[in-house]
Structure formats: structure tokens, C-alpha cells
Amino acid sequence: MQQAVMCRCTPREPPVSTPYPEPAPDYADPDAPPVLVEPEIRRLDGAVREASVPALARPVTYGSLADLPFENAAAAPDAVVLSRKTADGEWTDVTAEQFAAQVHSVAKGLIGEGLVPGDRIAIMARTTYEWTLLDFAAWAAGLVTVPVYPTSSVFQTRWILQDSGAVALVTETMGQAAAVGPERDRLPDLQHIWVMEKGHLDRLAELGDQHTADAEVDIRRGMLVPDTLATLIYTSGTTGRPKGCALTHGNFFTEVDNAIELLYPVFKSDTEDLSVLLFLPMSHVFGRMVAVACVRARVRLGHAPSLKADQLLPDLAAFRPTCLLAIPYMLEKIFNSARAKAESGGRVGAFDRAVNTAVRYGEAVEAHKTGTGNGPAATVRAARTFYDPLVYRRLRNAMGGRVRHAICGGSPLGRRLAAFYLGAGIEIYEGYGLTETTGATTVTPPLKPRLGTVGWPLPGTKIRIAADGEILVAGEHVLRGYWDPAAGGVVPATPDGWLATGDIGELDDEGYLTITGRKKEMIITAGGKSVAPAPLENWLRSHPLISQCIVLGDARPYVSALITLDVDGLTHWRQMNGKHPVPPELLIGDEELNGVLQRAVDEANKLVSRPESIRRFAVLPRDFTEADGHLTPSMKLRREAILRDFAKEVEGLYPEVT
Numbered sequence: 001m002q003q004a005v006m007c008r009c010t011p012r013e014p015p016v017s018t019p020y021p022e023p024a025p026d027y028a029d030p031d032a033p034p035v036l037v038e039p040e041i042r043r044l045d046g047a048v049r050e051a052s053v054p055a056l057a058r059p060v061t062y063g064s065l066a067d068l069p070f071e072n073a074a075a076a077p078d079a080v081v082l083s084r085k086t087a088d089g090e091w092t093d094v095t096a097e098q099f100a101a102q103v104h105s106v107a108k109g110l111i112g113e114g115l116v117p118g119d120r121i122a123i124m125a126r127t128t129y130e131w132t133l134l135d136f137a138a139w140a141a142g143l144v145t146v147p148v149y150p151t152s153s154v155f156q157t158r159w160i161l162q163d164s165g166a167v168a169l170v171t172e173t174m175g176q177a178a179a180v181g182p183e184r185d186r187l188p189d190l191q192h193i194w195v196m197e198k199g200h201l202d203r204l205a206e207l208g209d210q211h212t213a214d215a216e217v218d219i220r221r222g223m224l225v226p227d228t229l230a231t232l233i234y235t236s237g238t239t240g241r242p243k244g245c246a247l248t249h250g251n252f253f254t255e256v257d258n259a260i261e262l263l264y265p266v267f268k269s270d271t272e273d274l275s276v277l278l279f280l281p282m283s284h285v286f287g288r289m290v291a292v293a294c295v296r297a298r299v300r301l302g303h304a305p306s307l308k309a310d311q312l313l314p315d316l317a318a319f320r321p322t323c324l325l326a327i328p329y330m331l332e333k334i335f336n337s338a339r340a341k342a343e344s345g346g347r348v349g350a351f352d353r354a355v356n357t358a359v360r361y362g363e364a365v366e367a368h369k370t371g372t373g374n375g376p377a378a379t380v381r382a383a384r385t386f387y388d389p390l391v392y393r394r395l396r397n398a399m400g401g402r403v404r405h406a407i408c409g410g411s412p413l414g415r416r417l418a419a420f421y422l423g424a425g426i427e428i429y430e431g432y433g434l435t436e437t438t439g440a441t442t443v444t445p446p447l448k449p450r451l452g453t454v455g456w457p458l459p460g461t462k463i464r465i466a467a468d469g470e471i472l473v474a475g476e477h478v479l480r481g482y483w484d485p486a487a488g489g490v491v492p493a494t495p496d497g498w499l500a501t502g503d504i505g506e507l508d509d510e511g512y513l514t515i516t517g518r519k520k521e522m523i524i525t526a527g528g529k530s531v532a533p534a535p536l537e538n539w540l541r542s543h544p545l546i547s548q549c550i551v552l553g554d555a556r557p558y559v560s561a562l563i564t565l566d567v568d569g570l571t572h573w574r575q576m577n578g579k580h581p582v583p584p585e586l587l588i589g590d591e592e593l594n595g596v597l598q599r600a601v602d603e604a605n606k607l608v609s610r611p612e613s614i615r616r617f618a619v620l621p622r623d624f625t626e627a628d629g630h631l632t633p634s635m636k637l638r639r640e641a642i643l644r645d646f647a648k649e650v651e652g653l654y655p656e657v658t
Contacts, residue, residue: 036447036448039051039053041507048507048508048509048511050463051456051457051513052462053457053458053461055476056262056459056460057257057261059253062225063249064221064225064226064249065139065249065253069099072099072298073097073100076096077096079298080095081095081096081295081300082094082132083301084129091318091319094129099133102133102205103136103137104140105206106204106205106208107138107141108208108216108217109206110143110168110204111141111220112208113204115143115167115168115192118142119168120145120165120166120168120232121138121144122147122166122168124152124170125282126305127280127287127303130196132282135291139230145231146233146234147282147284148169150283151633152633154179154183157179158180159242160242162189163483164244166187166190168190168193168194169194170200172197180193226248226250227250229480230252231247233245233247233284233285244482244483245483246490250476251479254476255437255438255439256293257296260293262445265405265427266299267297273300274299275300275302276290277303278291279307284435285433285439286439286634289438290325302315307330313398322402324399324405324406327408327409327635328417329411331413332417334395334398336542336568338394339351339352343576344575350391355420357383357384358391358419359416359419360380360423361384362422362423363419366449366451369447369449391424392424395426405426406427408430408431409440409454410635411534411538412430412534412535413430418430418452422451428444429449430455434473434499436501437479438478440458442458442463442513456512458475458477461473464498469506469516470500470502470503471515472499473501474499478493478499480493502518503515515534521533525553525559536549536551536604536605537561540600540604544569544573545569545570545593545596546564546566546600547564547567547623548637550624551614552643559612560616560618561614562618563597564622564623567584573596597619601614618652624642630642
């Protein structure tokens, strides 16, 4: 039976063509409740090879993202669209009218400084209010924004500035600006460096108000159309030099408009003031896309610059979001931390019973929504009510107390953990996507969730599985091309309309996608066995004692793994087992610790066949970090760097070969 996706949409302009044109869908009344629209499933040799979902929002045929602040100000000037954290740590609301005025002033300042339409302006900062302000101001001035991770090395920063031809750079700190200073001779296009902490954005706004006519911004905005380049986002470069993904205003409109309609509990409510606190990097397309969606839907948006618990938890408590953006690693650590706290307080038995109850409740809710069950039984509902104040409410309170939804991407979360959060009162919408797809290209449909998958194609998207298992994507949210200054600009990335993602996956009979690994990361053992490392790595990474794991064995006689330890989990384990406080590296070789890790590996091996199972593992004395070059800013493993830096440990896993 084919499944469906809900439709709750706002009429726009007539749809545009896709690689396989189809009749325009009948768009629903925007005031009508969500309904289901069946996706199209295509099979080949009995297997599902393609799934497509019609768009829920009519494509935008005029204007640009630069118009959004001004449209909001005209439609609802007093609506609170953002909240800004002040220097004293307090949150101040920003209305649509106030935000539009700030965007207008900064845009005039950029114009006054001589930046012309199409110029690239790079932004190097953590997740802050100023990031979103500058994004929209640059667009209003007709510019193209270029994100640079604040953790980027000088070489990485120089490469992005050189390749993009950025004429201006805005940094958060003086240290970031100073690091670029010695590279100025290699950056002939770079004419301006402005620093947020020095008040340069305020100064730009003042100069703009004094010296640039209001009409200049209107003229610049009027020049923009959906096909105009909006941003160059450089890939994290796990396997080589980063490439600039050229995303248009139309790419963003297609992405966010359909996401808003699909994820209506996050973006639409007649009874609750919705809000999202961003703390994932704005330099990543995931954070950018959700920021634009919040402005588009007038959902109150806040920014938290740090992921450190001692800084993030107070922000969550003060801002009190209704939805969070997360990666599985974060949700796993929140769960593990809660369990460790329960164990320290002698309540681990009750906690585990609460977890089992939440999982049963979540799975029953899923079964009811998919038409395969009647919902949670009375006994499960009663048990959930009992455990809510003891466990679930405390978990929600740690996230601010109002969180009901989370959008999660980056890697698979896992069915059991997703069911737990659903049972605990936080529904997880898993998604999958790339920079090249302007963020999500599949998302969990709220009315038909399937735990353990990354959902259905985003409305307006087609997903195809190639003969070798690679995931192909088509849709109007897919990039127009990659930036190549030597070729004069943007080089098309999808000449046949399909983007090859490099990921391996499967579509089930109802069109839900499951990611099984990366094409380039597939391991082929000396015996010819193909092994996808991702399922093993994801399972082990969810263990409270394990921070990171890399599975290896290419051209080797068997599969092995390198494991790093989670400091918080290790501290808790040591306390619970009467171990003396010692640095983590001194615990390596501890028989009891190795026994726990071996049992974790044994459990992970149950996911795969014996030839695919991990035969040996080594525990490393330090964690993988971005600073050491072992992780990308989005927490993906840089495999080549890890295997190079830990070559001795790798060889030690294969003593019979050496």
C-alpha cells in the first residue's frame, strides 16, 4: 500500500517543471486541516527504485529572500519574529518592523561602502543574531553571502575567500580578523574586513542611514529574482578541497515553503507561540535553512552561540523554545546524561522502566498513525502518566520546558531512541539532505512517521535508488551548480536533472528512505565482502562510554574499529565502579572497561553478518576533534586524516599481516 504526505499549503504561482514533469497538484485551502496525498512509487525488478511526493507549496516566480523582512513588517509589524540576547544575558524581543528597519539600515551601509550587486560577502561567526541580520541585509543589497566556519583554519578561510572572490569579510572577533591579516596579499579581491564585536555592523547601519537613500535598497531588491544566486556554501571537505555550492533564492523558497507546510506542528499553530532556538552552526546549510523558514513563517527565532552545556542550558531555560534543531550525537548524549544522573542517584531501575514505557508508547503512537495499531494501551498510558513527572518532564525541562518537537539530521538517530523521545513528549522529525539540496531532501511526515527511517521525499522531491544503491535526488531545491571562478561562475551540477549524493540507501515498499552508508566509505575486505561502516559506527557511538568510532578493514582480512572514550560517560562509570580518578588514557587496558566495550561491540555485531562484524578494536588515548582535523564542523569523520594519524594503532589491529 502506498503511503501519503499531508498537505497544508498556501497557494502561490503555477508549478515549474521537474526532470519528470507531472500534472500540477490541487493545492489545499490554507485554512483546511492537514490531509494526506499519496506519493508515487516506482518499482524495478520487484524493488522500489523511486519515490516522489508532489509539492505542497506553489513555487515562487518573482522576488527573493530579501523581501521577507519587509513583507513581514507590512503584514504584521508588531509580531515578534526574533529574540536577541543582550550583553547582560537577557533576551529582548525584536518585532517584524524593527527587524526590517535594521536590515534596511545595514543594507544601506553595505551599498554605501561600494559593494555592488553580485559581490560576495563572507561571514565568519558563531550562531548569533547578527548572522541572520547580516544575511538578510546582504540579500537586500543584492549581495551573495559566503559562510565561513569560525573554527576554520587560516588555510581553509583563505581558500574560501580566494575561490569565492569575496570583496568583504565580516568576522565575529578581532582574533578571526587578525588571523586573515597576513593572508591579505593573497586575497586581491578582499577590500573590507568588519568585526562584529567592534560594533562595525552598528557603524555600517549609521553610515547607511546618513549617506544612502532608501530607494537604493528598493532598487537592489527589485533586481533580484528566484534564479538569482543567494549564497555560496562550501562543503566541509571530508575527502578533499571544499567546493562552493551555488544556491539560489528559488532553491531556498522551494525548500522552506514545502518544509513549512510539511512540518506544520513546528511552524504553524493557532493556540501556541512557536519558537526555535538555533545552536547548530549558521555556517551549515541546516541552520541557515531553518533560520530562513522561521523568518518566512514568522516563528520566533533565537540564536545560541555555544554548544557547551554550561552555556546552552541557561539559554534554553531563558528562551524556552518549542522546537530544537539537533544532530543524533546531541540527543544521544542528553539521554545518556539523564541515565547517568539517575544511576548516580540510585534510580536507574526506575529510569530504565520509564524508558521502556516511553518506547512502547512511542511505537504504539507510530502504529496508530500508520494504520497498523490502535494506539497506546490503557496500561501503557497509565504508566506514562506515572513516569512523566519523574523522568520525562525533567528531560523536557532541561531543554527549556516547552520543547515538543525536534528536527534531527546528520546521521540516523535509531528507532528505539526516536521512540523514547516520542513517548517522552518530544516528537523527532528526522531528515536527510546535503548542502547541495539546500538542507533536507527527505523528512519524517508528521501524520505518517516511521521510526528509524529518514522519512519520505520532501514535497516537490523525487528520490531514486541507482543500480549500485546510490541515492539520486531531483527537485527545485537542488543546487544549480558548483562555483568555479576559472570557468566564469557556476558550473551545472545536474545535467540530467538528478544529483548523485554519494550516499547509499534503500526505499521500502511505502517510500520511506533508510541511509545505509557512504558510497566512498564502503569497505571491501580482502575476502571481497562489502561492508557499510555507518550502522556499526552509529550504534557504538550511542553507547554512554563511547564518543566516536571508526570502522575499518578495506583490503584487510577482517573488520576492526578504533574507539574513543566519552569523558563524561567515563567519569560516571569510574565513579560507579570505584575507580580512582585518573586521566582517561591511563584507563586504557583496564580489563573491566575493556569488558564493557567488548559487550558493546558484541551487541553492535548483531546488526550484521559474521563477515561484516568487528573482530578487533583499539581504544585511542584521545578523542577525535575538529581542531585536530579528525572531524568536520558538522561532526563527520575525516577518515583519511584519522587513518593517517593513527596508522600505528591500525596496524596493531592486524598483527598477523605485519
